[in-house]
Amino acid sequence: MMLRVFAPSRLHWGLVRPVPKPDGCRAFGGMGLTLEGPGVQLSARLSDVISCSGPNAERVELFARRYIEGVERLSLPRVPPVHWTVECCPPAHCGLGSGTQLALATAWTMARLSGHPEDVEHLAAFTGRALRSSLGCQGFAQGGLLLDPGHAAAGQTHKAESPDRREEYPEEWPVMVLLAEEPGAWHGAREKKAFAGLESADQVSEGMEVLAREEILPAVRARDFGPMSRAVHQFNRLAGEAFASVQGGAYSSAGISRTIHQLLALGVEGCGQSSWGPAVFGLTRDTDHAGWVRNRMEEDCPHGLWLTRAQNRGAKLDAYPEVGNRD
DSSP states (O other), X not given: XXXXXXXXXXXXXXXXXXXXXXXXXXXXXXXXXEEEEEXXXXXXEEOSSOEEESTXXXXXXXXXXHHHXXXXXXXXXXXXXXXXXXXXXXXXXXXXXXXXXXXXXXXXHHHHHHTOOOSHHHHHHXXXXXXXXXXXXXXXXXXXXXXXXXXOOSSXXXXXXXOSEEEOOOTTSOEEEEOOSOSOSSOHHHHHHHHHTOOOOHHHHHHHHHIIIIIIHHHHHTTOHHHHHHHHHHHHHHHHHTTHHHHSSSSSSHHHHHHHHHXXXXXXXXXXXXXXXXXXXXXXXXXXXHHHHHHXXXXXXXXXXXXXXXXXSOOEEEEEOOOSOOO
């Protein structure tokens, strides 16, 4: 049997509370949108040894090792050797959550082949995801526009629980994803250092909560594009201001700031930085405007430009009869 997982990407519009309060309230909650593309497509089949080919193959092997260590601690049934092929995947560390999607897709194939639990909470825990934001895990599970409730900040626990609020984002509203800069600037040790240097910004967090609950979600539900897009831009900018002391401004680079100002000048009011970037998103009302903007931005985005749409469902796993011999 061969398995193939199709997993979406996600836009992360910002953490609502990146600095936990000392009273133990929930932290790290945020808001984001699941996208149809550029997504992850990963195939898996039984083999004689654990191996992987394709882009980001080394990450798949890392996630597989973590998964095996996790199930061994719980004395679950042994995982058979698997060969994976990464058929497509967004660039790593660009703000689209490709690491989480690749990790969960890898874990899902191992769980299916081993008879292990397949819920996203187990998949996330076994592969080391959702330590802060769980938007990627929630998007993998069900897609849509998601408000992450956050989780207790104490300890290194993995929380991939259901979203606090979820709305179906209109698929007729095109979404642009732009990469004007090379990915990879913000992750790992640099990211940890940035979080360690943050100061509490309760007023900013409260403003973001109001925007999410009282403006963005109601506008999406009412299919009111203009107010929604302007509120998303404001939400994203507030999220960046909470990190201004560690990233040098509301956005993590001058190039990202320049791209966002270009989009605003072209009438894309709902634009911003996804996670740490360098991915920039632009929410558009219709395909005519989206195509017009894309034609004017292509030369400024040498690392990628996608015109996609929301995905209001989670990842999908298909099974096929295996053709040919195992490795």
